[in-house]
Each structure stands twice: as C-alpha cells, then as structure tokens.
Amino acid sequence: MTFSDPSPREPAARASRPAAPAAVPSDAPDDAAPRSNAWQRTLGAASNPDLKLAMAASGTALSLFTVGHMAGNMQVYAGRERFNEYARMLRRAGAPVLPPNTLLWVARAGLLASAGVHVLAGTELTLRSMRREGRTVAVTARQVTLRIATVVGSRPRPALPGRPLGVPTSAPEQPTGAPTGTPKASRRAPFAGAFLPDRSGAPRRRPRGRRRTLPQLVARSMRSTGAVLGLFVGYHVMDLTTGTRPAAARSFEHGDAYGNLVSSLSRPVVAAFYAASMAALAGHMVHGLRTAALDTGLTGTAQRVHRVDVAAKAVGAVVAIGNVSIPVAVQIKVVR
Numbered sequence: 001m002t003f004s005d006p007s008p009r010e011p012a013a014r015a016s017r018p019a020a021p022a023a024v025p026s027d028a029p030d031d032a033a034p035r036s037n038a039w040q041r042t043l044g045a046a047s048n049p050d051l052k053l054a055m056a057a058s059g060t061a062l063s064l065f066t067v068g069h070m071a072g073n074m075q076v077y078a079g080r081e082r083f084n085e086y087a088r089m090l091r092r093a094g095a096p097v098l099p100p101n102t103l104l105w106v107a108r109a110g111l112l113a114s115a116g117v118h119v120l121a122g123t124e125l126t127l128r129s130m131r132r133e134g135r136t137v138a139v140t141a142r143q144v145t146l147r148i149a150t151v152v153g154s155r156p157r158p159a160l161p162g163r164p165l166g167v168p169t170s171a172p173e174q175p176t177g178a179p180t181g182t183p184k185a186s187r188r189a190p191f192a193g194a195f196l197p198d199r200s201g202a203p204r205r206r207p208r209g210r211r212r213t214l215p216q217l218v219a220r221s222m223r224s225t226g227a228v229l230g231l232f233v234g235y236h237v238m239d240l241t242t243g244t245r246p247a248a249a250r251s252f253e254h255g256d257a258y259g260n261l262v263s264s265l266s267r268p269v270v271a272a273f274y275a276a277s278m279a280a281l282a283g284h285m286v287h288g289l290r291t292a293a294l295d296t297g298l299t300g301t302a303q304r305v306h307r308v309d310v311a312a313k314a315v316g317a318v319v320a321i322g323n324v325s326i327p328v329a330v331q332i333k334v335v336r
C-alpha cells in the first residue's frame with residue numbers, strides 16, 4: 001500500500017488513486033523532524049498506513065465493547081435484582097475454572113491497551129499532519145482557544161445580501177469522484193474514496209455564510225469528540241466502578257450497581273453530561289467505523305461504501321439512543 005499525501009482525514013483506500021509522485025518512498029518514516037528516542041523508535045518509525053490500521057483495529061475493538069456494554073446496560077429496565085445479578089455475573093465469568101474477576105481484568109487490560117493504541121496512533125498522525133501543514137502545537141492550541149472563545153461569545157452571522165444562510169456560494173464544485181453511468185453500474189464501480197469530506201485541493205476557508213453539513217462537522221470533530229469520550233470514561237469509572245467522590249454519588253455502595261447508577265443519574269447535571277457524551281460517542285463511532293472500513297479496504301465499490309455508511313449510522317444510533325434512554329429514564333423516574 002502506498003500513500004501520496006497521507007493525513008488523518010485521508011482514508012488509506014485512496015492509496016489506489018493515481019497521484020503525483022510521492023516525495024518520499026512510501027515505507028520511509030513519514031516525517032524527519034527530531035523526536036524523543038522512545039517515541040521515534042515506536043510510533044515515529046511506523047508508516048501512516050500502519051498507524052491508520054492500528055487506529056482502525058483498536059477503534060473497532062472499542063466500538064464492540066460499547067455495543068456489548070450498551071446491551072448489558074439495557075438490563076437496568078429488568079429491575080434492581082436482575083441488573084445486580086448481571087454485574088455479579090461479569091465478575092464471576094469463567095468460574096469455577098478461573099478465579100473471580102479474571103476475565104474482567106483480561107477485558108480491562110484489552111480495553112486499556114486498545115484505548116492506549118488508539119490515542120497514541122491518533123496523536124502521532126495529528127502531529128504529522130500539523131507538521132506537514134507547517135503548524136506547531138502551540139499555535140494550534142491558540143487557534144483552538146480563540147475559536148472556542150469566538151463560538152462562546154459570538155452572535156449569529158448575518159446572511160450575505162441576496163443569499164440566505166446555508167445556501168452554497170458559487171465556489172467551484174469539488175470533484176466527487178462518484179462514478180457515472182447507470183445507478184447499478186455506478187454502485188459496482190471501483191470506489192475512489194471521495195464520499196467522505198475531503199479537503200484536498202479545497203479552499204482553506206469556508207466561504208462566508210456557508211454552513212458545514214452534519215457529516216462534515218462530525219468528521220472535523222473527531223479529536224474533540226475523542227477528548228470528550230476520554231473525559232467521560234475517566235469520570236464514568238470513578239462514578240460507577242471505583243465510587244470516587246465527588247464523581248460518585250454520596251450513597252455509592254460497592255456491589256449495588258443498580259443503586260449506584262440510579263443515584264448517580266438522578267443528579268440532573270450528571271444525567272445531562274452522560275447524554276451529551278453519548279452524542280459525542282455517536283458521532284465518533286459513525287465516522288470512525290466508516291473510516292476504519294475505508295482504511296482496511298473493505299469498501300471496494302460505491303455500493304459497499306453505502307452499506308458501510310448505513311451500518312455505521314445504525315450502530316452509532318442504536319448505541320447512543322440505548323445509552324441516552326438510561327439517564328432520561330432515571331430523570332423521569334421510569335427507573336428508580
């Protein structure tokens with residue numbers, strides 16, 4: 001697999017596209033900037049396709065966990081006894097062959113390793129992309145802070161004269177790469193990888209008054225939604241697993257998973273934080289699963305891209321809706 005312009009936003013499947021000759025051989029380290037030895041020997045030595053595959057594999061493992069976890073969480077609707085029995089069963093899994101908690105610790109180690117690989121590979125890809133664009137971490141951090149400050153303190157922008165907000169300007173259309181011909185033939189044609197938001201060759205700034213579509217927003221927010229999920233998981237484990245105050249409710253009791261969940265989500269701010277985090281989870285999973293399918297070459301035709309797209313949206317929606325239903329159910333006292 002070769003890369004002409006590897007970037008976290010560019011799926012590896014685009015490697016097959018004809019492109020300008022690459023400046024460096026594809027299997028050479030992607031960036032020659034000096035870095036610490038440990039980092040350089042591990043992540044720094046990996047090619048972009050390797051890092052993307054690592055992200056795809058670890059992201060898929062984490063997504064499988066969230067699907068299974070959401071399904072388990074649904075037991076909360078079966079009542080206190082059933083939910084606590086389910087929590088106990090997770091701890092006893094493998095008994096009497098294995099001591100209690102063995103499989104739980106194996107699962108925890110797998111989750112931790114997947115999360116570590118995902119974050120480290122994502123960080124290295126982000127740093128490479130920034131270096132290629134000539135940006136530094138300090139300048140980018142300042143830009144992000146300024147952008148947040150602008151969003152927090154901004155008023156709605158007026159529409160341009162004669163054109164309501166959201167209507168595209170006369171900016172030249174980006175090539176879509178979508179095959180032409182009969183609908184059936186075009187669905188089977190080789191996929192050129194242009195259905196995901198693609199900034200290559202696009203003007204740096206969005207024309208004034210032109211809104212981003214939801215998929216574009218989701219694609220551009222992968223780092224922010226990832227950070228939200230990191231914060232969420234840290235808080236969540238202190239809240240419902242270790243019972244660490246002030247994250248956990250005052251009445252936290254080891255062994256009463258149902259009671260802990262209800263006391264925690266009875267706090268409106270915590271319930272709102274859980275619900276908002278599930279929106280971030282949905283966006284991150286939908287775009288992540290699509291990108292993983294592209295990067296691992298599962299999407300050879302437009303038809304397959306479409307199927308992957310539908311499947312990713314369905315998985316993201318089911319996980320988010322299932323999980324969001326719990327804080328809502330606790331708040332409206334359906335679960336108490």
Ligand code: HEM
Nearest residue numbers: 066073087108233237240241257261274281323324326327
């Ligand atoms: C509203 C949504 C969610 C609810 C109600 C929920 C509920 C729970 C409960 C009750 C526990 C404790 C289980 C026990 O100690 O027996 C738990 C643990 C955990 N949850 Fe969630 N969860 C939700 C969403 C998520 C999401 C989205 C993730 C990951 C992205 C996640 C990751 C974890 C992890 C890592 C643990 C610790 C497992 C362990 O080490 O024992 N949860 N969750």
